[in-house]
Amino acid sequence: MILISGSAAFADGMTSLMGWPYGSDFGPGLNYATQSAASTDTIPRRISNIVYPVIGLPALVEPESELTVIVYFAENEAYLDPDEWQLQISTGFKNPDDSFARIGDRVVQSYELALEAIAFDDATSTYHISCRIPATAPRDLYTIVVSTDLFWDFQPAAVRIQDEIGDSFSFVHFTDAQPTDIRTIGDDNEWNAHDYPGSGLGERGYAIFTNEIKNELPLLQPAFAVFTGDMVYNAALVAENDESYRIIQDTQVPLFLTNGNHDGYARFNGPDVRQDGLEFFNRFYGPNYYSFDVGSVHFVVLNSYDGDPARRHAGQLVVATPVDNWGGFLSEKQLAWVEADLADAQSRGQTSLLFMHHDPRGPYTADQPYPTSPIAGDGEEYWNYESSEWDSDPTDDIHNETPADNTGTRLLALALTHGVTHLFIGHNHFDGIWEFQAGDPLTDRFGDAVGGLSALQPFTVVQTTACAGNARGTGGDLEYNGYRWVQVENGNIVSLEFNAAANVQSIPAGNFWLEDFNNDGRYTHAQVVITNALPDDLGVAVEFYLAGIANGYQILDERTQLPLSFTDLGLGQNGELVVYARATAKGTGAKPADFPPAPGQEAKTMLTSRPHPTNQQPIVSFTMAPTNEEFTYTFDAADSVDPEGGELLYFWDFGDGRLGTGQTISHHYIVGGPNLITLTVVDPFGGMAATQSLLELADCCPDRDHDTDEDLCGECGMTGGTPDYLGFASLLAVAAFVFALRSGARKRS
Incomplete structure (x- = not known):
């Protein structure tokens, strides 16, 4: 582990370089979960001692690769004996000091990480623990547990073991969950086959989000997913973050998270900050801007709702959040960091992708002091700037901005200069793709020029619909919740659209799900049924939890009666067998005009386990x-x-x-x-x-x-x-x- 000028760089298998905005130059350093003195309300925390990897910034590692775990523990600076530490990864976990139920797989596998080196950083009060991933641990998503005689801590969904991806892989972009958005009540979105409930506040939104996190993404098994903000609606900040955390801690796909404006609203008692949503995000999920590499592709994730709490000032209603400024904004510190990060990636010949909540192309709206017009507002807000009429933070270096020169246009200039090929955004709750060729003037979604900027190479802006919140169409376009499947080949994005002919860019949510029977580690005969309402076949990943027996198993596709190939095997804590396999979930084959199918007309794929008819028991000795x-x-x-x-x-x-x-x-x-x-x-x-x-x-x-x-x-x-x-x-x-x-x-x- 090396800390240089407030940045940390370390090797974690495929995540070979983490550009970290927190270091010895920035306040509490890597312990970004420490509550500042600014917020008067106590903020619940889900991040305590382990500060990397965490639920919102997981580690992607290969078998037998090195993992650096960062642990904050200021009370003791000489706890360096490896015998005093134990690091474990587990596919399931129950926190005995918390009200959360057990998370992860129903059959728990645990693997110990071999410690190789421990160092202590005085500047950040953090231990940097180098350990080795077991060669035979299955390719899965794990909770990491750190225990000593003095403390113990865990982070769910924090370590993903998988084979080397290289330059060809798939990932998911999703955004704007906002499950308690009152506008979701009664939504009847096209292309969402599942009949989700819609009678109570948050009922439909949480149902869609839960199915995406626990059913759809685990079946599709992308290499990872990037979520670009608005995890919560922010009418009840603590309760909403608690519920969202309960859902995402149980995923089987690594999630890289950042915040949106709804996550970052700040509430005041007079002149004092009572609740700062950005601190909530840090203490629940981790940092909100960082970068990581997968193969030759450089991923940069930003917090586009930055700035002083004064510009993020919001009111409090039972089902809404009055606010004046909900557009994007970047601090000077974050701009300086992203400039250095993009320049470094460019010097290494990497392709850079940029992820954030807001569209920095605008249109641009001046920041206003709360409460100027928090209910009616100024219509849609895309990006805010600090005008000469009001400066939300006189102590920073950002003053007298204009629609032609602001943090949004400055970010775009950096992106164009340093070779960013794609910008992924959310915020607007509908799908959209804007492509610019070299020499094309950059325009916003309405076709207006942006800051006199022009593309220096092909540049694409990708906006993804709301994954669970209120979905909107544009004109006659379809309205649907969903998430975008992105295919990368040889370091280049080759596919962004699910069904271009039907103008359905994202995979519509609620169109496939899994049910299983006797699949809990106690039986030899278990069944998994995958329902697929989409027209196309899906390649899916499944897990069987079976009783440990001498001669092993076959997993049969009931349609073809052919056995599936196992991709991995694991051993449960009580001797259960965990089988990982891939299958094809048949689609309906329907034309877009006939979608979605009527209930009961979806395609079903049934997979069944049975003891192997001929395999012989291995011989064991040591x-x-x-x-x-x-x-x-x-x-x-x-x-x-x-x-x-x-x-x-x-x-x-x-x-x-x-x-x-x-x-x-x-x-x-x-x-x-x-x-x-x-x-x-x-x-x-x-x-x-x-x-x-x-x-x-x-x-x-x-x-x-x-x-x-x-x-x-x-x-x-x-x-x-x-x-x-x-x-x-x-x-x-x-x-x-x-x-x-x-x-x-x-x-x-």
């Missing part, structure tokens, strides 16, 4: 031997084989609450005592075998109760003895699983 380091042993499973010659996966439980993967592995024990070692091997069809061996280690202090004593032991250095690591399976559950495999027992079918 040896263990001490190393030259006390309490450190090497475990070797080279004698484990698959009778059919397939490659095995190896899952270790070392008996002290720690886990490992790989054929050969070393493990260091912190305290002595009996440790029941368990090795489980899995063959390419999910066939399992397990064995156990007891390892007795001399206890440095046998008369001491390691479970209850609170004093520090001078020999082993432990308080309370054996660490109470979170989220791992109990030895009883593991022993029962091993017995079932050895005896040939079958679970329910």
